[in-house]
Amino acid sequence: MSEAASIRVALADSPALLPSLAPLLHEWLPRQRWFAGKGRPVTAFSLVSATEILPVGTGPVTAGTGTGLLHLLVRVHQPATPERSPDDCYQLLLGVRSVLPPRLAPALIGRVTEGSLTGRTVYEALHDPRLAELLLERFRTPGTLGALRFDRSGPAIAAGLAPRVLDTEQSNTSLVYGDAYILKIFRRIFPGTNPDLELPLALAREGCGRVPAPVAWFEAATATEPLTLGVLQPFLSGAQDGWQLALRALAEGRNFTEEAHALGRATAEVHTALAAALPTPALHRAQTEHLAAAMVRRLEAAAQAVPELVPYVPGLRTAFDAVAALGHRARDRAAQRVHGDLHLGQTLRAADGFWSLIDFEGEPASPLPERRRPQLPVRDIAGMLRSFDYAARSHRPWNADWAARCRTAYCEGYARAAGTDPRGEPELLRAHETDKAVYEVLYEARHRPDWLPVPMAAIHRLAAADD
Numbered sequence: 001m002s003e004a005a006s007i008r009v010a011l012a013d014s015p016a017l018l019p020s021l022a023p024l025l026h027e028w029l030p031r032q033r034w035f036a037g038k039g040r041p042v043t044a045f046s047l048v049s050a051t052e053i054l055p056v057g058t059g060p061v062t063a064g065t066g067t068g069l070l071h072l073l074v075r076v077h078q079p080a081t082p083e084r085s086p087d088d089c090y091q092l093l094l095g096v097r098s099v100l101p102p103r104l105a106p107a108l109i110g111r112v113t114e115g116s117l118t119g120r121t122v123y124e125a126l127h128d129p130r131l132a133e134l135l136l137e138r139f140r141t142p143g144t145l146g147a148l149r150f151d152r153s154g155p156a157i158a159a160g161l162a163p164r165v166l167d168t169e170q171s172n173t174s175l176v177y178g179d180a181y182i183l184k185i186f187r188r189i190f191p192g193t194n195p196d197l198e199l200p201l202a203l204a205r206e207g208c209g210r211v212p213a214p215v216a217w218f219e220a221a222t223a224t225e226p227l228t229l230g231v232l233q234p235f236l237s238g239a240q241d242g243w244q245l246a247l248r249a250l251a252e253g254r255n256f257t258e259e260a261h262a263l264g265r266a267t268a269e270v271h272t273a274l275a276a277a278l279p280t281p282a283l284h285r286a287q288t289e290h291l292a293a294a295m296v297r298r299l300e301a302a303a304q305a306v307p308e309l310v311p312y313v314p315g316l317r318t319a320f321d322a323v324a325a326l327g328h329r330a331r332d333r334a335a336q337r338v339h340g341d342l343h344l345g346q347t348l349r350a351a352d353g354f355w356s357l358i359d360f361e362g363e364p365a366s367p368l369p370e371r372r373r374p375q376l377p378v379r380d381i382a383g384m385l386r387s388f389d390y391a392a393r394s395h396r397p398w399n400a401d402w403a404a405r406c407r408t409a410y411c412e413g414y415a416r417a418a419g420t421d422p423r424g425e426p427e428l429l430r431a432h433e434t435d436k437a438v439y440e441v442l443y444e445a446r447h448r449p450d451w452l453p454v455p456m457a458a459i460h461r462l463a464a465a466d467d
């Protein structure tokens, strides 16, 4: 991240900070769910930016030393691997106190024994309601603070809302304020605008109501492009996510076809709005071949990382070869911005049955420029079809027909709203489903090894489906 060097370091004695914090971060960071570098040693930390949102104070700890809030962007150095960069940048919000009250004990990171913060206790600030409220206050009054820039759009943000940290499995950390707003704090920070801000803003401009519109956000200023750090959106109170609803339907022996149809429609509406709001470059024949070649590369990299994939590589390749062959005889297609990691867990159904899509960040492991590249909409459709399969596979006994019925209903719902049936180009659909299943194998091997059999079952089927 070369441009990171140009971020202003906003804290006067920040060079002294790292020696204080590094020993604590060594212990704490690799244990966080959102830490993407698991399994590789951390060799060093370097500070990208440091901003005191509330002064932390330095020097001897006295009885009156209060609470500080420190915003850090920290680069974590690790040995490179073929598919991973050596150093990722993470966002940390640290509370600093001389004494941690017992109610905040679960948020403890550690007690500082060296450097400028010696004697102070450092903890996860987002779990401290007072500090979380302070963060919301920054959004209410936009402006610049050190390296940080706060912005908002639309009506005034309500004050005095009680914060709580969401305790779901997440790639980031989200806070809910009084059931009115949800603030997503991105953890792994990439150069450039995060699509989870860019796309919902574009959809809001286009009048698409399928995605909660950002009401505020904050970024780190750099000499080139801003780094998106967090987005505040309306909280869809009482909404239930599609994954939980699908699992419940399976457990109760119910079909999910009505929901799948409505989800197909919602996906099509979002695609139509994204195509209207942002560029739709033609995907020429040569680029179709590049698309197939990129899928082959991803397959090969995944097979290197997950040996279970190796026997399936020749079978899976036939799906990508079919797309490359399509390049010679098929028409040009329009690429466009898409969700990029669509699955049932990224959908929310309100009490009145209205479906929304969330989390436009794309696949968390891919570099940002790749995630922001226009793609074929079938990519999202394939993601959702894989998700029906995941739901059916994670239920005993496996109910293949349930997933097949969802698949039909979803494609029909999509076709009804978009005017194009994704099943009309089976080579593209199969290749994108295969590519997604390969991604899932890698994802599960890294994050949830117990789940690996779920995408591997799909790999087995897709490798044999030589159509």
Ligand SMILES: Nc1ncnc2c1ncn2[C@@H]1O[C@H](COP(=O)(O)OP(=O)(O)O)[C@@H](O)[C@H]1O
Pocket (backbone or CB within 6 Å): 166, 168, 169, 170, 171, 172, 173, 174, 182, 184, 212, 233, 234, 235, 236, 237, 239, 241, 345, 346, 348, 358, 359, 361
């Ligand atoms: N606008 C919203 N209203 C209600 N719940 C939401 C909203 N946005 C996200 N959530 C909940 O927060 C969880 C995490 O959000 P998500 O954007 O998927 O985070 P991550 O990218 O960290 O995985 C979701 O599974 C969903 O249940």
Ligand SMILES: O=P(O)(O)O[C@H]1O[C@H](CO)[C@@H](O[C@H]2O[C@H](CO)[C@@H](O)[C@H](O)[C@H]2O)[C@H](O)[C@H]1O
Pocket (backbone or CB within 6 Å): 169, 170, 171, 243, 341, 343, 344, 345, 359, 362, 363, 364, 383, 386, 387, 388, 390, 391, 440, 443
């Ligand atoms: O929601 P995230 O952006 O963090 O997405 C990642 O994690 C997902 C799992 O939480 C993962 O999704 C896979 O598992 C889901 C069931 O838990 C299933 O519905 C999806 O179809 C499957 O891909 C996603 O791939 C990953 O990027």
